[in-house]
Amino acid sequence: MHKASSSMLPATLTGSLREYRVVEGSDLLKRIECFHDWQSQRFQDGFWPYSRSTDAGPKSACAVADDMGRKTDGVNFGSQDYLSLSNHPAIREAAHAAIERYGVHSAGSPAFIGNTTHSIALEKKISEFLGMERTVLFPTGFAAGFGAIKGLVRSSDHIVMDALAHACLQDGAAAATKNVYLFRHLESDSARRWLEHIRGKDTTNGILVVTEGLFSMDSDTPRIAELVELCREFNATLMVDVAHDLGALGPDGRGHIGMQNMLGQVDIVMGSFSKTFASNGGFVATRSRAVQQYLRYFSTPGTFSNALSPIQAAVALRAFEIVDSDEGKALRASLMRNILSLREKLVAAGMEVYGDPSAIVCVKMGTEALARLVSRQISHMGLVANLVEFPAVPKGQARFRLQVMANHTEEQIAAAVDIIQKAYAAGEAELAEIVEPPLRAIA
Numbered sequence: 371m372h373k374a375s376s377s378m379l380p381a382t383l384t385g386s387l388r389e390y391r392v393v394e395g396s397d398l399l400k401r402i403e404c405f406h407d408w409q410s411q412r413f414q415d416g417f418w419p420y421s422r423s424t425d426a427g428p429k430s431a432c433a434v435a436d437d438m439g440r441k442t443d444g445v446n447f448g449s450q451d452y453l454s455l456s457n458h459p460a461i462r463e464a465a466h467a468a469i470e471r472y473g474v475h476s477a478g479s480p481a482f483i484g485n486t487t488h489s490i491a492l493e494k495k496i497s498e499f500l501g502m503e504r505t506v507l508f509p510t511g512f513a514a515g516f517g518a519i520k521g522l523v524r525s526s527d528h529i530v531m532d533a534l535a536h537a538c539l540q541d542g543a544a545a546a547t548k549n550v551y552l553f554r555h556l557e558s559d560s561a562r563r564w565l566e567h568i569r570g571k572d573t574t575n576g577i578l579v580v581t582e583g584l585f586s587m588d589s590d591t592p593r594i595a596e597l598v599e600l601c602r603e604f605n606a607t608l609m610v611d612v613a614h615d616l617g618a619l620g621p622d623g624r625g626h627i628g629m630q631n632m633l634g635q636v637d638i639v640m641g642s643f644s645k646t647f648a649s650n651g652g653f654v655a656t657r658s659r660a661v662q663q664y665l666r667y668f669s670t671p672g673t674f675s676n677a678l679s680p681i682q683a684a685v686a687l688r689a690f691e692i693v694d695s696d697e698g699k700a701l702r703a704s705l706m707r708n709i710l711s712l713r714e715k716l717v718a719a720g721m722e723v724y725g726d727p728s729a730i731v732c733v734k735m736g737t738e739a740l741a742r743l744v745s746r747q748i749s750h751m752g753l754v755a756n757l758v759e760f761p762a763v764p765k766g767q768a769r770f771r772l773q774v775m776a777n778h779t780e781e782q783i784a785a786a787v788d789i790i791q792k793a794y795a796a797g798e799a800e801l802a803e804i805v806e807p808p809l810r811a812i813a
């Protein structure tokens with residue numbers, strides 16, 4: 371591993387979005403131009419692998435185009451379609467049937483008449499699936515996470531949150547109260563210390579404890595029973611974001627809450643349809659009709675936003691039915707086979723992977739410089755995979771996030787590993803040349 375001094379490296383290999391998060395100046399628009407200058411240079415040098423598009427959908431192999439229309443193609447480990455439902459014939463049929471019945475638009479907030487027969491059935495299906503009483507739908511998972519917190523927590527309340535919680539949870543917390551306490555990732559004891567501290571001085575206001583069922587960059591999971599116990603002990607409410615594990619993990623697709631036998635025990639279960647359920651959309655499932663009704667009218671991203679389209683509701687409902695069937699079980703088995711095969715092959719190739727087996731397989735890179743060089747190689751060698759840097763992960767912990775699908779083939783998995791291994795070696799060699807130019811270059 372190279373320890374490159376940043377002064378030897380071009381600006382496109384150094385720096386991070388972190389440096390542009392807080393910018394100074396009285397002109398809100400002018401002061402952000404420095405970011406565009408830096409980004410454009412990265413883009414020109416082939417170090418900006420973001421904001422790409424497909425023209426035939428997120429299949430297991432696909433072509434992608436960047437902002438300038440430059441195309442590459444290859445095996446696709448960059449899309450989140452864990453059970454490969456986005457092109458499933460029954461899902462396509464559900465979408466077509468919804469158009470025939472409703473047209474394409476819900477034309478209203480769920481607080482007015484934006485709901486459809488399908489969205490009502492979807493809320494019921496999610497409640498039953500999770501052993502919860504009621505569910506509220508949101509236009510996206512982000513809106514669900516942000517909206518649940520902002521809807522329930524007032525400025526005098528407290529939030530105790532895993533330090534690596536998703537941006538929708540962090541933003542919701544910041545919008546709700548200044549009393550936000552981050553506990554060490556996955557450490558219930560650290561959460562306990564905050565709860566003791568808060569209850570030591572405030573017994574009258576509420577506390578929301580927030581975590582995820584499966585962390586989206588580290589593929590690890592908390593001990594949910596411990597957090598449930600803590601919440602009971604300190605009169606707090608537990609919210610778990612199951613965006614990445616629901617439907618995709620566990621023998622019956624109930625994710626970590628199911629695998630840890632905690633169905634019906636968590637106060638607020640929040641999730642997204644965008645990873646496994648082939649649609650935009652999110653939900654908050656609760657143990658009472660009172661909470662559902664309160665969130666319906668006091669959670670701004672739900673109340674003051676247009677409801678899911680009838681197509682999205684019909685697709686997510688059909689996806690839940692598949693997830694809850696024998697076919698769903700078979701798809702999860704195939705997904706897990708692929709996950710284990712990918713992890714095993716990566717390790718055999720000398721790469722380091724994060725966390726536990728899940729559809730998220732993150733491959734360690736470390737410095738942004740090496741990661742960007744590897745990323746440039748990867749896209750030319752025929753692999754579509756997302757490079758993750760700050761703000762998704764801390765600076766200096768760059769990684770590739772590979773997302774596995776049920777219908778990836780063994781050949782595609784082998785090809786991905788082969789490319790990563792070759793690209794990593796090529797990236798290391800390029801970095802070594804930049805840091806320590808060979809003598810022939812100096813002569």
Ligand SMILES: Cc1ncc(COP(=O)(O)O)c(C=O)c1O
Pocket residue numbers: 510511512513515536538582586611613614642643644650651652
């Ligand atoms: C843990 C987690 N929660 C919530 C979301 C937001 O979901 P959506 O894409 O449906 O807005 C995501 C997606 O990035 C996520 O990873």
